[in-house]
Amino acid sequence: MKSYRALKWIQGIFIVFFFMAFCILLRAEHFLSTEYSIFLFSGLFGCLAFLAFDLISWNRQKKKEQRLFQLAQTDALTRLPNTSALKNELVKLSETVLEDDISCAVISFDNIHRLNRTYGHEAGDAVFREFADILRVSAEDLCFIGRKSGRTFLAIFRENSHEKTELFLERLKRGVEIHNETNGLLPITYHAEAAYNDELHYVSIYDLIKIRSGKRRQQA
Template identity: 35%
Template structure:
């Protein structure tokens, strides 16, 4: 679908370029005295001249409308992509995104350098019961930010549903996993030291 948009955009750019060239040629020819004299020498030639310029101007307007529509379609496409692949609450990849990564290895022998870590935000049910779901959602968001920053340049991380998160390390070494877990521990400790934060 994205390829179709790009192909259509390229076609419209080519169309615009040709239109600009034709307009410049028409304008250049009109500046010649003999052509100008011919155009305004008869009513039929004058009408033909006006019609051609109306068509050129209309083509420019319709091309601008097309570019505007392409831009809107691209924005809508990106919004739909975000809805399909991002968890709306935590803003990190959702279960569907996790499944897409896992499906790459379906019916295949798993490589030795593939690792997976399941992370559970274990006190989320208690927070929902003790406070409310709004507070629980805030805790989920805070923890998702921690996971996302800890995973940077190391692994894929997504929300696997509820209070469960999944980190997948492709082409990984044990050191990457240790770094990831150490980052989480450090960031969770920093979070928990805040007087206004609900502890993770």
């Protein structure tokens, strides 16, 4: 950061110098002479070059900040939005009265602790990442999903939320079935519960995500 600020100061000094040279030469009697013209246009070119370089540097810095922000909002293990990103999403939804066409699903990885105890945390983390990948694929084009707590995830559905929730749950069920068929020694057991605001009519998203509707999908 210090080197970046130093670079900005150097660029500023050069730009001021060339601008002053331009103003002085503009008033000079020999402005149109070859020597002064070359110096003037060299100065102008230098200004433009530094401005272009500054724009490139600013663009790179902005992209770097965006990457850092994305990393700060991403869970390191699952590569899904983390608790902070989920809280930001909930805050956005809490700023207005909750619409009816919204639903949520809470998904819990039931046997992760047993996998950790039996096969070790390295194997448990590998299965946890696999489960997160299944969730990501299941949620594609349907909802926002993030890690709510240690083994729990929250999915939020908007616009045709009822249909999207059911499709998500079916995708999730099938994804876990495929995993368990090919990884019998490290199976995934989960449960998912959904709440639909077109049935509950809550005005706050925080009330909706606490609800247990009784609609339960479980894969042993």
